[in-house]
Structures are given as structure tokens and as C-alpha cells.
Amino acid sequence: MALDAVTARGDRLGSASFRREHGVRLAYVAGAMAKGIASPELVARMARAGLLSWYGAGGQRLAAIRSAVRRIRAAVGPAAPWGVNLLHPIGMPALEEAMVDLLLEEGVRSVEAAAYIEVTPALVRYRLSGLRCGADGTPCAPNKVLGKASRLEVAAQFMGPAPPAIVAALADAGRITPEEAALAARLPLADDICAEADSGGHTDRRVALVLLPAMQALRDREARRHGFARPPRVGLAGGLGTPAALAAAFAMGADFVLTGSINQCTVEASTSDAVKDLLALAGPQDTDFAPAGDMFEIGARVQVLRRGLLFSARANRLYEIWRRHDSLEEVPAETLRQIERQYFGRPVAEVWAETIDHYAAAAPDILAAAEANPKQKLAMILRWYWIHANRLAMTGDTVRRTDWQVHCGPAMGAFNEWARGTSFEDWRARHVDLIGDALMDAAAGLLAAREGRQGG
Structure with a gap:
């Protein structure tokens, strides 16, 4: 019909x-x-x-x-x-x-x-x-x-x-x-x-x-x-x-x-309302790609909001660090200090302690494997940044706003263009x-x- x-x-x-x-x-x-x-x-x-x-x-x-x-x-x-x-x-x-x-x-x-x-x-x-x-x-x-x-x-x-x-x-x-x-x-x-x-x-x-x-x-x-x-x-x-x-x-x-x-x-x-404020300003071109935190080792990708944020650039750099090094001890000291200061906002030791607490309860076999495999341990430490970046976005932490991880595709920007001048x-x-x-x-x-x- x-x-x-x-x-x-x-x-x-x-x-x-x-x-x-x-x-x-x-x-x-x-x-x-x-x-x-x-x-x-x-x-x-x-x-x-x-x-x-x-x-x-x-x-x-x-x-x-x-x-x-x-x-x-x-x-x-x-x-x-x-x-x-x-x-x-x-x-x-x-x-x-x-x-x-x-x-x-x-x-x-x-x-x-x-x-x-x-x-x-x-x-x-x-x-x-x-x-x-x-x-x-x-x-x-x-x-x-x-x-x-x-x-x-x-x-x-x-x-x-x-x-x-x-x-x-x-x-x-x-x-x-x-x-x-x-x-x-x-x-x-x-x-x-x-x-x-x-x-x-x-x-x-x-x-x-x-x-x-x-x-x-x-x-x-x-x-x-x-x-x-x-x-x-x-x-x-x-x-x-x-x-x-x-x-x-x-x-x-x-x-x-x-x-x-x-x-x-x-x-x-x-x-957070702060994330929604940012999403409502996005255009169709304001997204980028980063490694996926939950599938870090296999190189899977996520599409995220780029406008006003540094998450995608920092996540890609952390992934390259993992690719180049086989253990935490191989990472140059200056690079490690930069990660702690600019990315984590805390010492690596604290990040690993939090990771241990989580996996000890959720998946102790994965934790045991990481303790025996330095490269896997490095991946788990670096992956913490993805978890932290997601928390920052959801709580609307404006102090660490540049680190927000906000999953988003170009449809968001296209919707904003369509909604312009309407009740939406x-x-x-x-x-x-x-x-x-x-x-x-x-x-x-x-x-x-x-x-x-x-x-x-």
C-alpha cells in the first residue's frame, strides 16, 4: 500500500x-x-x-x-x-x-x-x-x-x-x-x-x-x-x-x-549532564577511533567523541606503548612518569593494586595469568586508563575533562544538525x-x- x-x-x-x-x-x-x-x-x-x-x-x-x-x-x-x-x-x-x-x-x-x-x-x-x-x-x-x-x-x-x-x-x-x-x-x-x-x-x-x-x-x-x-x-x-x-x-x-x-x-x-552538553554540540565530523579497552590485546577499536577531548590520542599512545614493550620494566622511566602524571593521575602501583582487587573477585584465573606474563600485566595496567576515562565522563569530572571516554558515532552530529531549530x-x-x-x-x-x- x-x-x-x-x-x-x-x-x-x-x-x-x-x-x-x-x-x-x-x-x-x-x-x-x-x-x-x-x-x-x-x-x-x-x-x-x-x-x-x-x-x-x-x-x-x-x-x-x-x-x-x-x-x-x-x-x-x-x-x-x-x-x-x-x-x-x-x-x-x-x-x-x-x-x-x-x-x-x-x-x-x-x-x-x-x-x-x-x-x-x-x-x-x-x-x-x-x-x-x-x-x-x-x-x-x-x-x-x-x-x-x-x-x-x-x-x-x-x-x-x-x-x-x-x-x-x-x-x-x-x-x-x-x-x-x-x-x-x-x-x-x-x-x-x-x-x-x-x-x-x-x-x-x-x-x-x-x-x-x-x-x-x-x-x-x-x-x-x-x-x-x-x-x-x-x-x-x-x-x-x-x-x-x-x-x-x-x-x-x-x-x-x-x-x-x-x-x-x-x-x-x-x-553526566556535562557529557550531554558536549554531545549536543557535536558535528558529524567530531569523532575518532581508539583501541577498545576490553579487547585491548586483539586490537579491536571503539569510536569516540573527539571534540574538546584527548582520550582517543592518549588511548592510541598507550596502545603503541604496549605494542613496543613486553613488560612494565621495559617502559622508559620518563614515559612512565608522564603516564602517571598526565594519564592516570596516580602512581602505577595504585593502579595495579586496584586491578588486583577487581580481578581477584571477578576472574582470579586472569589475574594469575597476568602475574606469570609480564606483557599481559602491562596490558592490564594500561587498560585501567579506559576504565578511569569512562568514570570521569559519567561523573562529569570537569578537572579531568580532556580524558573523558564518550562512545559516539557520526549519527550524533547528524541528529544535532537535523534538530537545529526544532524542539529537540x-x-x-x-x-x-x-x-x-x-x-x-x-x-x-x-x-x-x-x-x-x-x-x-
Whole structure:
């Protein structure tokens, strides 16, 4: 049905099955932002508006996550659409297992699975728990998974069934039931795949015009290969900050869109007002790339805000220091003093003591490995700067403002340009659900106008 430019509405864009199965008004979601920046308030506001989002559980302690889940549920009721980010903690499988235990205990029915390189037993257990055969004979999974991927080889794992070897091991250990194990091969691991193009935070700097069609073609091949009655839907994230960008995504056949950076500069986002003031001034060119602190050794990258900040330059220098030296003792004394004075603001000994305290509780095996491997120990010491820079930004520490780490993509600057002269120009009027409605309706209007021009 053709859209009319005057009456065009965002609720006619994207996949109808996405809206129906998630119980939402729009094929529009707000992605999780780690450290609770995608806050309980943000998630609750989206849910009350009939829109999907996920709490930013990455980097949070389990007690804080459990508290946030209960706050959200109390605020929105049992039937509202919402979920929690399940961020793969590389090298810490026990933490991932504990996170899945929490999700299942609390009855969280939707996760945004991010940073996965390969499928893990914990993710499979979450997906298969409660799986049963529906009245029509098709498998019915109460736990929904949206898998974010920027690489086809990772997306293919989400598009296929849970690996048989993992399913068998879980069944043998009594972690899933025989019925759940028997049905596992009949549905994909994820209900939805989000093709993550060049985005704020962790990014492979993919081009949306290349990535989305490739993911769609892969989905079609995998659906034929596995014979799924309900293949995963494929949506797009990365660079989505204006109606034109959303319209382009839907014109390419995206089943849904996912926004990220623009939601950090809203009333509901749990970061400092000072960061939001800076984000609201950003232009499309005001971002840069730095090594990712949580994947330091493999050279993964994050996209961050550059305007008025030195984080990206300093993070890149620390990474080069780690590449050139095999131990803390090899770092020249003058370089070490500069790091302590300008980057850390404290002695290296204090940084290492804090690191020991954290890993002794969270991952003692990693700490033991670092004690035996001087280069790994150096990486863990330098990585502290990323943690510190994130804390400084979230608390709005103006004394160390130049060190703020603020994950951000060019979509933030594009949104600011679009918002200029509107009610959204002041971030204090930016509410996450109102932004979603405005972007989707405006995108629908653009598509309708294009159809009208083509028809004319």
C-alpha cells in the first residue's frame, strides 16, 4: 500500500512480524549502552511508549543488574516490551553463566546479544530454556535473542540452530531438558539479527550499503539450508540519526532499525549532564577511533567523541606503548612518569593494586595469568586508563575533562544538525521515545514523498 506524504506514519515501516512478536508499535529500537547508560529510566520510558530497548548491563555488577531489572519491571508491568543487554565478557565464562542465571531467575524474556565472536553455552542455555512445541507444531521459544553482528561469519552463527555439540553437552549436564534439546535444531539461535555498520563504541567500521544486503542474502541462504519456518529478521544499526538515514535503511529492506549514539544525549540516559552538553554540540565530523579497552590485546577499536577531548590520542599512545614493550620494566622511566602524571593521575602501583582487587573477585584465573606474563600485566595496567576515562565522563569530572571516554558515532552530529531549530535542539527536551516517534514519522514522510514523485 502506497504511503501518503501528509498522513505517513512510522508504524507502517519495517517488519509487521517484528512489531507483532515483540509487542511494539514501531520497528524501531534503542540499543543498549554499557555501564547502565541505557538506564532503567530509559528502558521504562520506551516500554511505556510501546517501544523496545535493552538495559545497558555491560560492565555492571550483578547486584546492580538485578536491581535495575526489578526497577524496570515494577515501573512497566509484566507485558511491556523490554530486555537486557547480554554482553559477551571475553575470557570470563563464569561471569557470563552467572549473568544468564540472573536473566532466567528474573524472567527476562529478551536480550540484545553483543560482542560475540562465537556462540557460547551460556547464550544457548538462555535461548533454549523454556522452549516448547506450540499448538501448531512449531517450536515456541519464550526467550527472544537479537544478535548484533558486523561480520558475516558471526551473523551466520546467530542465523543457524544452536550448535549440536553445545546442546548435547547442556542436556547431559542437566542444564536444559530433553524436550528443549530435541527442539533446538528447529529454530535459529536468534529471532533477529542487527547488522551493525559504523557505529559509536565498538565498531568494525562497516559500510551500511554493503553490510545490510550481504546480511540479508546470508539470511536467505541460511534459511533455505536449515529449512526454518520463521527465519530471523535482519535490521540495521550504525549511522542512524536522521529521518533520511532511517528511510534509506527501510528502502534497503531493513526489518527494523536500531539507534545508539543519539540516545546517549537524552534526558533518560544515565551519564553526566556535562557529557550531554558536549554531545549536543557535536558535528558529524567530531569523532575518532581508539583501541577498545576490553579487547585491548586483539586490537579491536571503539569510536569516540573527539571534540574538546584527548582520550582517543592518549588511548592510541598507550596502545603503541604496549605494542613496543613486553613488560612494565621495559617502559622508559620518563614515559612512565608522564603516564602517571598526565594519564592516570596516580602512581602505577595504585593502579595495579586496584586491578588486583577487581580481578581477584571477578576472574582470579586472569589475574594469575597476568602475574606469570609480564606483557599481559602491562596490558592490564594500561587498560585501567579506559576504565578511569569512562568514570570521569559519567561523573562529569570537569578537572579531568580532556580524558573523558564518550562512545559516539557520526549519527550524533547528524541528529544535532537535523534538530537545529526544532524542539529537540536542547537536549533537555530530548526524550528517547519522542525521538523515536519523530524520526520514524519523518522517515515515513520522506519515503511517501519519494513514492509520490516516482508515481507522478
